[in-house]
Amino acid sequence: MRMDRRQALTMLSGLAAAGLAGCGGEPPLRIAVVWSGWELSRFRDILDERNAVVYSAGDNIAALIRNPVARTAAPDVAIVPRGLVEDHAICTRLRTVSSKNDPPYWQELLRCGADGSIKGAWFKVAHKSLVWYRPEAVPDPPADWESWVRMCESRAASGHPPLAIGAADGWVLTDWFENVLAGLDRDTYRTLHEKTGDWSQESVREALRRLARLWSIENLFPGGGRRALITQFHDSILDVFRYGRADMVAASDFAWPVIAQYRSPGQAARRFRFPGPRGRPAPPVVAGGDAVVALRSSGDRGGRLVEKLTGDEGVSRLERWAAAGGFLSLNPRVQGYPPELQNLAQEVRGDIEFDLSDRLTGRLAGGNGQGLWRVLTELFAKVAVDGQHPDQVADSAVQALRVLSEAGEGS
Amino acid sequence: MTGGDSFLFEVTPHHDMRAPATWHGQSRWGAWGYLLPAAVLAVVVLLAPLVATVVTSVTGAEGAGGYLEVLTDEDVWLALVHNAVWLVLALVVCGLGLGLAWLSRDAGPRMRRLLLTVLALPAVTSPLTAGVAFRLIFDANPSRGVVSALLPGDVLFLGPGWIWLVLGLAFVWQWTGLAYLVFHVGLANVPVDLLRVARVFDAGRLRRLRTVVFPALFPTAAVVMLVVLTAAVRVFDLVLIGAPGSIQTEVDVVGLFWWRHRNDLGDGRASALAILLFALAVAVVMLVIWRLRRDWPEAGPQRAEPHAPVPSRPRWGVQILAAAVALAWGFPFVTLLVTSLRSPDAVATSGWWSGGYGLGSYGEAFADGSFAGALAATAQRGLLVAVLVVLLAVPAAYALTPGQLPRRTRRIVAAVAVVLAVLPPQALAVPLGEVLGTLLGSAVILSFVHTALVLPLGVLLLRNAFTSVPRPVVLRPLAEGRSAMMRMTIESGPSVVAVAVLAFVLTWNDLVVGLLLNWPAADQAPLIVLQQARQFATSAGGLTAQAVVLTAVPVLLLSATGRWLIRGLTQGVRR
Secondary structure (H helix, E strand, C coil), rough: HHHHHHHHHHHHCCCCHHHHCCCCCCEEEEECCCHHHHHHHHHHHHHHCCCCEECCCCCHHHHHCCCCCHHHHHHHHECCCCCCHCCCHHCHHHHHHHHCCCCCHHHHCECCCCCCEEEEEEEEEEECCCCCCCCCCCCCCCCHHHHHHHHHHHHCCCCCCCCCCCCCCCHHHHHHHHHHHHHHHHHHHHHHCCCCCCCCCCHHHHHHHHHHHHHCCCCCCCHHHHHHHCCCCHHHHHHCCCCCCCEEEEHHHHHHHHHHHHHCCCCCCCCEECCCCCCCCCCCCEEEEEEEEEEHHHHHHHHHHHHHHHHHHHHHHHHHHHHHHHCCCCCCCCCCCCHHHHHHHHHHHCCEEEECCCCHHHHCCCCCCCCHHHHHHHHHHHHHHHCHHHHHHHHHHHHHHHHHHHHCCCC | HHHHHCCCCCCCCCCCCCCEEEEEEECCCHHHHHHHHHHHHHHHHHHHHHHHHHHHHCCCCCCHHHHHHCCCEEEEEEEEHHHHHHHHHHHHHHHHHHHHHHHHHCCCCCHHHHHHHHCCCCCHCCHHHHHHHHHCCCCCCCCHHHHHHHHCCCCCCCCCCHHHHHHHHHHHHHHHHHHHHHHHHHHHHHCCHHHHHHCCCCHHHHHHHHHHHHHHHHHHHHHHHHHHHHHHHHHCHHHHHHHHHHHHHCCCCCCHHHHHHHHHHHHHHHHHHHHHHHHHHHHHHHHHHHHHHCCCCCCCCCCCCHHHHHHHHCCHHHHHHHHHHHHHHHHHHHHHHHHEEEEEHHHHHHHHHHHHEEEHHHHHHCCCCCHHHHHHHHHHHHHHHHHHHHHHHHHHHHCCCCCCCCCHHHHHHHHHHHHHHCCCCEEEEEEHHHHHHHCCCCCCHHHHHHHHHHHHHHHHHHHHHCCCCHHHHHHHHHHHCCCHHHHHHHHHCCHHHHHHHHHHHHHHHHCCHHHHHCCHHHHCCCHHHHHHHHHHHHHHHHHHHHHHHHHHHHHHCCCCCHHHHHHHCCCCCCC
């Protein structure tokens, strides 16, 4: 009886181990990504590497690199949001790699650790300062924030909700905030991600007020603010380009594949730059991105793969994804973007500010019900659902942000 | 009732268990040996990390003040209140299950069987799938959600406030079946003699309910309430996938709050919160046991065979009601299945009644191969866990039968098992993750964590089954100085099957353990489903296809073993 049990155990665990480890030769390179579904399929398509296992680590990717519970799942190479590089425990596990195609500003974003070297290369970046619209509903795009707000007011008053917004996703709201703040006060924007960042500055308050005033406009969103609060990013795109329930949606370049797939037949889609305040210099592009990093455990193979994914030899493969949309590369040789996305790759190589919410740490860091996401979601709910006074709501949001920033990293 | 062994589930031995007290060659140490493997696993995987969490909670930066800080945090309070709401819902589930079981006595055998099937299926469905189904049904877009299409108005079911209705319905949908099943058996075993006596003395319907039926149901209710209340304390995946991101804080529960905020809480406070969650679970269970652990007078000799359900002619009104309940309970499954049989584009833009049928969503679900791989890995893990649980729980349960360990020891072990059965994984995750990451670190290890988490419930169920094995059957091997374990196992076949199925299904459906231990999504199928659900509407096609596949496996298992399962789950519950 006991012997049987032991045998059965050995056999079963052996089976399980064999099933997971694969067999023989050089072990496959393990590549962890945050994407799933469509993007994961795209990535597999362009990876074109026989001896590699690609898997979605999802939201667990940070912990998986920092302290893998399953050794067999510890990645050799990972494609991660930038915030992870800031994590000291992760940074020390990374090899020094970089891409000569990344502009200096972008390279600096990946510098970390005691040796201060660059620990990654940008694989996929995003242009977050765009507003997509139906040309028949918006004959002339607004030149600045003030005229945009006026346009929304008159359109809403005439009974057509002008704006769709995916307020169910916190990052949609942070993108709004970043665009408004970067237009108002770039210097403040640049300091906020630091631990000493002062969130009680007047420009932060002003940015929140502007958002609160816009979002409090009656009949601004299809179905009202209550529905906007539970509308996700993709749904907001459908509202505009599928159902025609709204005219415009502020969304990154990666809205394009969604528009292309789901728009009603013959529906045209155009875009304008997220408008800045009147009488100020044009605001910078707010950009985000995912970087490819190689772990020390990967040896030279990791470095080679980074080179392959971001360097010049991979250009033709990257163009396959670029042509499908939702993919901007910092490599200027990558061409073949859809006409709707022309020039965006150049713009993200130019005058940009990096996505603030991706750089926040401690209690301000994002996630559902957390940090900046939560403060903005509450601000949205208060003005768009409960109909509270915008300026007061903005003030209480500033207060909440100050509390979060002063609480630091917990203990 | 023989008082000593009637802890938690009132177990009625069929024969006198007390004599003779000692057996040839059957030493007390032998009994300890049976318990040892299970005990070692429980200590290593459950107790040691639990102790580590307790230690961290009092030695953190704030010391024991961490508890105070956590308890004075407004958000934690809100989460605690929400947990209380779920506990109330668990009582509703028990009441509803009892009511349905009571009604179905008059529904005729065929309708009863249909009800049993339809109601039991959600219990083996993962909360994740339940969340997907109910989010689809209550989709706020009138072009897609069936409720929004039928009730065009201002009510947004996934929005603030109303979200509770959606999640609550999903919970009730999921657990009522289990309550129904167990009460169904329990009601059939209400002592007919006592009822007859009560009727003779002209006791009214209500009075008969109060004095005879309810007391007779207490032991049954203990099983149901233990499972459902534990589910209520542990609510996690349902909220995570069922509520849109912006609404999540509105329906936060302690388990989720801990997961979201453990980093910014700091080690001390995070541990304190996890221990509080554990304490909540234990308090609830203790309350149940304390309330339900009352003896009630023995109603003459028990019959060996369970009674046939109270015979009665099917009544039309009841039959129609039962059919309506069956329809309502089947509806989420129909929604899932029909939605999965439409093309992904059609699912994203229109409701299931508007055509666009095809197998495209299944193509999308399996497109990149990761889901298929995860299914294989998850199934492998589930099988391993089922085997391990049976191998460990059978000897442990045997050690807890009369004649093995001393009576007091048995009671202590059983009490520990009850407490461990409700242990929320949040109380273990951090220390467990650290140890597993640095020392062991292989993919098989997750199986052992699952095994340890299912083990206490398995031991309790098997112990009840073993104790109710008729004594004469095991007398012979015992008298000859041999172990009666094999004999008891064979006699309790249905219970062993039930425990194995339970272990497999719990592992198969698990999301929480994988998520808390930072398991890669590619290795645990429900995690992939969760990843896919980030943009719910546009991925709903592939999502429902995956949910259908994920549900099909336990459902097939249930239909293959159903007969045994019912007997197995209720064996040892007074019959």
